[in-house]
Amino acid sequence: MAVLAPAIFVNHGGGPMPLLGDEVHAGLTKFLRDDVQKHINLKEWKAIILVTAHWEESQVTISSGKHHDLYFDYYGFPPESYKYKYDAPGDPETAQRVHNALKDAGIQSKLDSQRGWDHGVFVPMMLINPEANIPIIQISVLENQDPKQHYEIGKVLQQFRKEGIAILGSGMSYHNMREFRYGRYKDAAVNKEFDDYLTKVCTAENESERKAGLLAWRDQPGASEAHPPHAAEHFMP
Numbered sequence: 001m002a003v004l005a006p007a008i009f010v011n012h013g014g015g016p017m018p019l020l021g022d023e024v025h026a027g028l029t030k031f032l033r034d035d036v037q038k039h040i041n042l043k044e045w046k047a048i049i050l051v052t053a054h055w056e057e058s059q060v061t062i063s064s065g066k067h068h069d070l071y072f073d074y075y076g077f078p079p080e081s082y083k084y085k086y087d088a089p090g091d092p093e094t095a096q097r098v099h100n101a102l103k104d105a106g107i108q109s110k111l112d113s114q115r116g117w118d119h120g121v122f123v124p125m126m127l128i129n130p131e132a133n134i135p136i137i138q139i140s141v142l143e144n145q146d147p148k149q150h151y152e153i154g155k156v157l158q159q160f161r162k163e164g165i166a167i168l169g170s171g172m173s174y175h176n177m178r179e180f181r182y183g184r185y186k187d188a189a190v191n192k193e194f195d196d197y198l199t200k201v202c203t204a205e206n207e208s209e210r211k212a213g214l215l216a217w218r219d220q221p222g223a224s225e226a227h228p229p230h231a232a233e234h235f236m237p
């Protein structure tokens, strides 16, 4: 019997910076490259359903090609950051089954065999699994940023964990571009109040409390600083 594969969430940093040896990203680079491994066993994973904050659609969209090129969806970085390769296979069969499972739950989705894997996919994966030997099914978030709909999508995806297919959410728990630009905080803890709330909610044993806590995220102290209004795409995964 397959081991129940994990559902995890990672911060993917700013553009390619975790891959470029950027000083501010050193802690994140180490986390993705060394620390994630301490919590998971990649050898047990048959595939990865990877939900990326950098793909917003009006309905859930699922990468369904056998192979996807990389989509360098960032601007103004050094030439080497447009030449990365990450040749993990796609998984058309699982993509189709995800599509069917969503349909069975009354959730509209569509398959896309063309769109490349964006940096929400390849930046963390190049560090977490440089061998690129586990198939990936890239999935979009919804542009409406509706917490209940994303929760329902998550409920459908989680059944695949029983088959050894991991769920990886790629975004950020704090994503305030204005504050990033000023860079006031450097490595200091920011917005501890909201962070503590998330930790409490996500580690609650009781599912109905987890659900209620996540659906009410927008009303929490610090929420609009962490994710300004209508700019919560990094939170949705």
Ligand SMILES: *[C@@H]1O[C@H](CO)[C@@H](O)[C@H](O)[C@H]1NC(C)=O
Binding pocket: 206, 207, 208, 209
């Ligand atoms: C979970 O929390 C809800 C709401 O607080 C409560 O009604 C329910 O009894 C709890 N369930 C368990 C198994 O503790």
